[in-house]
Amino acid sequence: MFRPATGAQAEYRVAEIGPGQTLGEMAMIDGAPRSLSARAETDCRLSVVDPDDVRALPDGDRRLAELKGSLSTTVVRRMRESNDRYVQALESDLRRAREQQQFGRFFIYILAMMTIGTVVNDVIARQIVEIDIYTVSFAWQYLAILLVPSFAIIHHMGIPFRELGVTTSGIRRSLTEGAVMSLIGLALVLGLGASLRAMDILPGRPMTITLADLTGIIPYVVHSFLQELVGRGLLLSSFRRFLNDSRGIFSNVLAAGGFAMFHLHFGFAAVGLTFVSSIVFGAIYLRHRNLAGVSLLHAVLGVGAFYAGLM
Structure with a gap:
């Protein structure tokens, strides 16, 4: 009819x-x-x-x-x-309207994040102010600047933290896989750093780990978790949702690219290394939807990369 x-x-x-x-x-x-x-x-x-x-x-x-x-x-x-x-039909229209509204907010968030990254990198690149990018204080200040719009968009979009990977569901599998990948990744990072150092093309400056540095690793684990909350929990999940990317492959590439650009002040080598690492982080996150294992891997690889002179 x-x-x-x-x-x-x-x-x-x-x-x-x-x-x-x-x-x-x-x-x-x-x-x-x-x-x-x-x-x-x-x-x-x-x-x-x-x-x-x-x-x-x-x-x-x-x-x-x-x-x-x-x-x-x-x-x-x-x-x-x-x-x-x-x-x-009415519920479907309401869902589409909410998604369009949320996508608008997410788009503004992406623009804000890109602007922040561009300003920070431009300030450092032009040496308008004298900043030591290898200090802990700079790392936390830069992250704090990025977290402000991130938490604002999480609040305005009404996203539960469990949908961002902050959950106990799947945490054991996530941590187990993260620990195994951390050992493999650390060996690769240290080997790459030694090779580049031997060829005298190391992009950063290698450091020596002291007892005092070991106590500072715990805050860096928290730092890594907050980075993953933004990179995988928010960026990857949002791209996957708005693009209707069921497998998450394209969304993972987009999130990895955006996350890598926030490391531009460390040089193009660091951007490439971060992009590759982010692809791996995203793949692990998509398997478990839990930030625990990927945050552990991020922390281990980050510490290894800094002390090997890769960043």
Whole structure:
């Protein structure tokens, strides 16, 4: 059944009926003109019931009243089905409206993050102010600047932290995989640093780990977790949601690229290293939807990269 086209408007399909079902029952009940048209899509046999023919039968008025009463059940059922479809359509429209609103906020957030990164990197690149980018204080100050719009967008979009990977669900598997990957990654980082140092093309300056440095690793674990909350929890999850990226591969590349650009002040080598690392971080996050393991891996690789002179 369908509503015929009017003017430039295309016809609107309303319902599809099958064997044993009725059509035109509302016109039978109230006598008003039919509001829909019908078209047979397959060969069928149609029985036509004319009210005048029913009235002509013995006790016809009673029979017609009984027929209308029976048909009213069909009308009620179809009205319920129509209401359900209407409510579902309304809910779908509301979801799309909320998603469009959230995407607008997320787009503004991305612009803000890019602006912050550009300003910080431009200040350092032009040496407008004298900053030692290898200090702990700079790392925390830069992260704090990035966290302000991040927490603002999380609040305005109403995102539960469990959807950002801050959850106990899957934490054991996440930590186990993160620990294994940390050992493998640390060996690769230290080996790469030694090779580049031997060729005298090390991008950073290698450091010696002291006892005092070991106590500073714990704050860096927290630092890594907060970075992952932004990079994987917010960026990757949001890209995946708004792009309808079920597998998350394209979203992972986008999030890794954005995250890598925030390390531009360390040089292009650091950007490349961060991009590759972020792809691995994102793959692990997508497997478990938990930030624990990926934060551990981030902390281990970050400490290794700094002390090996890769950043």
